[in-house]
Amino acid sequence: MLSAALAPDEKSLVAGCMDGVYHLQFDPNEDRKLYSHSSYVSSTAWLKNNQVISTGYDGKIKFFDFETEKTKQESQLHSFWSWDMCVSPDEKLLASVTGQYLAGGYKYEPKPETEPSIKVLSAESGEVLHSLPHVPSVQAVAFSPDNQFVAAGNLMGEVRVFDVNSGKLVSSWTTPDFTSWGIIKSHCYLGGIFAMTFTPDGKELLLAGMGKMRDPMAGNGRQLWQKWKWQDSKPSKTNEIHKEDSGEGLMETLAIHPSGKFFTMAGRLRGGDWNIALFELQSGKKITSLNTKCRVTQACYNADGSQLILVGAQGQPKTKKDGEFPRFGRVEIYNLKIIA
Amino acid sequence: MAAGAASAASFNGLFSVPAIAEETKKQGKKCILLWLCGAPSQFETWDPKPGTYTGGPFGAINTNLPGVQVSQLMPQCATIMDKLAVIRSMSTSPSEHFQGIDVLTRGDKPRPPFTRPILGSVVAQQLGQLDSPVPQFILLDPCPEGNEFKGFKAGNWAGWLGAEYGPVRAGGDYAIPNIERAESISELDHQDREALRSFLSKKFENDRKSEAAAKHNAAFNRVNGLMSCAPLFDLNTLPIADRERYGGGAFSQHALQARHLIENGSTFVMVANGMPWDNHVYQHEMHQMLVPELDNVLFQLISDLEQRGMLDDTLVIAMGEFGRSPWLNEARGRDHYPTAWSMAMAGAGIQGGVVHGATDELGVKVTEDAVDNRQLFATIFSALGIDPHEEYDLPGLPTFSRVEEGTQPIKELLKNA
Numbered sequence: 097m098l099s100a101a102l103a104p105d106e107k108s109l110v111a112g113c114m115d116g117v118y119h120l121q122f123d124p125n126e127d128r129k130l131y132s133h134s135s136y137v138s139s140t141a142w143l144k145n146n147q148v149i150s151t152g153y154d155g156k157i158k159f160f161d162f163e164t165e166k167t168k169q170e171s172q173l174h175s176f177w178s179w180d181m182c183v184s185p186d187e188k189l190l191a192s193v194t195g196q197y198l199a200g201g202y203k204y205e206p207k208p209e210t211e212p213s214i215k216v217l218s219a220e221s222g223e224v225l226h227s228l229p230h231v232p233s234v235q236a237v238a239f240s241p242d243n244q245f246v247a248a249g250n251l252m253g254e255v256r257v258f259d260v261n262s263g264k265l266v267s268s269w270t271t272p273d274f275t276s277w278g279i280i281k282s283h284c285y286l287g288g289i290f291a292m293t294f295t296p297d298g299k300e301l302l303l304a305g306m307g308k309m310r311d312p313m314a315g316n317g318r319q320l321w322q323k324w325k326w327q328d329s330k331p332s333k334t335n336e337i338h339k340e341d342s343g344e345g346l347m348e349t350l351a352i353h354p355s356g357k358f359f360t361m362a363g364r365l366r367g368g369d370w371n372i373a374l375f376e377l378q379s380g381k382k383i384t385s386l387n388t389k390c391r392v393t394q395a396c397y398n399a400d401g402s403q404l405i406l407v408g409a410q411g412q413p414k415t416k417k418d419g420e421f422p423r424f425g426r427v428e429i430y431n432l433k434i435i436a
Numbered sequence: 437m438a439a440g441a442a443s444a445a446s447f448n449g450l451f452s453v454p455a456i457a458e459e460t461k462k463q464g465k466k467c468i469l470l471w472l473c474g475a476p477s478q479f480e481t482w483d484p485k486p487g488t489y490t491g492g493p494f495g496a497i498n499t500n501l502p503g504v505q506v507s508q509l510m511p512q513c514a515t516i517m518d519k520l521a522v523i524r525s526m527s528t529s530p531s532e533h534f535q536g537i538d539v540l541t542r543g544d545k546p547r548p549p550f551t552r553p554i555l556g557s558v559v560a561q562q563l564g565q566l567d568s569p570v571p572q573f574i575l576l577d578p579c580p581e582g583n584e585f586k587g588f589k590a591g592n593w594a595g596w597l598g599a600e601y602g603p604v605r606a607g608g609d610y611a612i613p614n615i616e617r618a619e620s621i622s623e624l625d626h627q628d629r630e631a632l633r634s635f636l637s638k639k640f641e642n643d644r645k646s647e648a649a650a651k652h653n654a655a656f657n658r659v660n661g662l663m664s665c666a667p668l669f670d671l672n673t674l675p676i677a678d679r680e681r682y683g684g685g686a687f688s689q690h691a692l693q694a695r696h697l698i699e700n701g702s703t704f705v706m707v708a709n710g711m712p713w714d715n716h717v718y719q720h721e722m723h724q725m726l727v728p729e730l731d732n733v734l735f736q737l738i739s740d741l742e743q744r745g746m747l748d749d750t751l752v753i754a755m756g757e758f759g760r761s762p763w764l765n766e767a768r769g770r771d772h773y774p775t776a777w778s779m780a781m782a783g784a785g786i787q788g789g790v791v792h793g794a795t796d797e798l799g800v801k802v803t804e805d806a807v808d809n810r811q812l813f814a815t816i817f818s819a820l821g822i823d824p825h826e827e828y829d830l831p832g833l834p835t836f837s838r839v840e841e842g843t844q845p846i847k848e849l850l851k852n853a
Binding site for chain 2: 279
């Protein structure tokens with residue numbers, strides 16, 4: 097499982113998996129495959145009008161009507177993967193990001209894009225409203241709470257924020273802390289920004305990924321989030337995970353609690369004792385953490401913040417059981433009690 | 437650039453008669469080994485399994501060989517499959533890097549106290565020109581580290597053949613410094629000094645029967661050669677159009693340099709870039725960059741060699757030390773997998789347009805014509821015109837063969853078999 101989106105009634109979710117889009121009902125616990133992409137499904141969304149939207153490593157976007165169970169529309173958004181897709185809070189816009197990292201220089205500096213790295217679409221018609229530039233690979237995208245801006249982050253830690261009405265670039269900066277240039281095994285770049293979300297007031301951007309590694313193949317960079325004030329003429333980092341709080345591993349998802357006071361960061365544990373942790377949004381203090389013993393690819397809260405839903409994956413099973421390979425996607429739902 | 441051009445002219449001046457220079461370049465067979473250290477995934481290169489449980493996110497594309505597909509990440513190689521021989525049924529033993537590198541570069545597992553020379557050393561000894569100023573075995577690898585490959589590089593590459601058949605290393609941080617004659621010394625003065633040094637040290641070597649002095653002299657001769665062919669190691673002397681065509685990364689640039697070195701008298705060039713293929717994490721994120729680079733390098737290299745009339749005499753090999761696991765681990769990586777993997781060759785005595793062997797639907801097992809390291813090396817040696825079964829009786833060592841137990845080459849892969 098690479099992604100998930102809660103149903104409007106919160107009784108089920110759709111999951112983007114390696115082999116298609118699945119519907120998972122919570123009670124009773126049942127699931128079924130809705131449809132497929134021709135490659136992995138990287139992102140899913142479930143709108144209030146019961147439209148399920150997915151993007152995949154086939155570069156396609158698909159609009160699926162959950163009530164009629166029919167694919168209404170699909171189009172080839174990118175010639176390479178859609179790394180990430182998101183929906184604006186008012187559900188009027190979608191954004192998808194792409195980009196193949198190809199060697200552009202002797203030290204494997206990324207080659208410039210050959211197609212627009214960011215596409216902003218109408219969620220209703222699927223029409224592409226803006227095709228925006230960035231440097232591949234662009235791996236994370238987010239809309240601002242007021243629906244006015246879209247931000248995208250890439251392999252090299254460069255963040256670009258665009259006005260979604262005009263398509264103009266309004267802010268950009270680079271944080272080098274998420275990107276590794278391999279010294280030990282490989283001379284190339286790895287890592288980058290894997291998740292991003294605006295804070296509820298829209299003034300700051302939270303970024304997540306993994307800190308620098310001498311050997312990127314080890315996956316042992318520190319679990320890392322940073323918070324950036326993006327509207328200043330020179331964007332500045334206002335906070336980041338406290339050194340004593342982070343273990344090692346790639347962090348792939350961020351979710352802000354509906355109260356606006358907390359956020360969750362989750363991913364894979366490589367070293368340390370947690371792969372999901374809850375932080376105070378203002379201070380960055382780690383409140384609690386746990387080890388799910390599997391990679392978490394997406395975390396989200398239900399509307400009232402009483403539940404945290406995690407999806408992810410374990411390693412692929414090697415042997416068949418009852419004639420089929422056992423499933424290795426994982427969903428965990430936690431009931432939350434916030435004690436003041 | 438101007439200095440480079442002047443140096444290039446100086447290199448060509450090594451040969452007093454242009455025709456001899458040309459003949460020197462044409463003599464014998466050569467080999468370029470694209471050493472894909474760390475072990476590439478066969479699923480994302482030569483043996484795709486699209487839409488299966490183990491296939492990964494990339495699709496497969498048709499090639500110019502009917503019924504044969506390769507990964508969608510290799511569109512250029514898909515157009516020259518008639519020139520390539522691909523083995524999809526490599527099945528070897530070592531599952532760790534050091535041991536895998538050892539076996540797949542030497543051809544066999546260790547047999548102490550005998551140290552089997554690495555492929556490049558054998559080729560340099562068998563096919564190289566000892567009196568050539570151009571090093572006969574060159575390793576182009578800019579990465580000073582490399583984990584197990586670093587450890588391997590520190591070892592004895594030439595084995596029993598002796599240090600003179602070891603590689604000269606260049607590339608990136610190994611830009612062969614200080615091999616230009618100091619301006620304060622004239623060419624005549626330099627030659628006089630070298631003649632005196634050579635006389636005295638040779639006398640010492642003969643009088644004392646000193647192996648150390650012999651190696652010292654061999655090293656001096658090598659440095660002398662390097663001084664005269666320094667421009668060959670300068671990427672900046674290569675045409676910009678060629679450099680752009682090969683692509684920006686160090687591996688691509690050094691593959692072009694390998695072609696240039698082979699054209700100018702070297703016999704074996706091994707191109708590596710650390711061990712970037714060891715993708716226990718970020719498998720697909722890394723292979724989406726590495727495989728297109730390999731695809732372009734192979735295409736450009738083979739096309740260039742063919743256009744220059746050199747492909748019939750130059751063997752190009754692209755392989756790592758094993759393959760990668762059908763199953764993804766929890767970090768979305770593929771792990772080591774020697775059981776069933778792929779490699780490719782072209783040129784020299786290798787028959788193009790051949791896909792040898794096969795794996796099952798999920799790429800877990802070899803189902804046809806498993807090939808081990810001995811069969812592979814017997815085939816490589818045969819393609820280069822080197823007797824794979826030559827026997828050696830070295831003092832104090834058991835008799836051994838270049839390829840042990842009379843292992844036969846794969847006839848299907850040899851042009852004249």
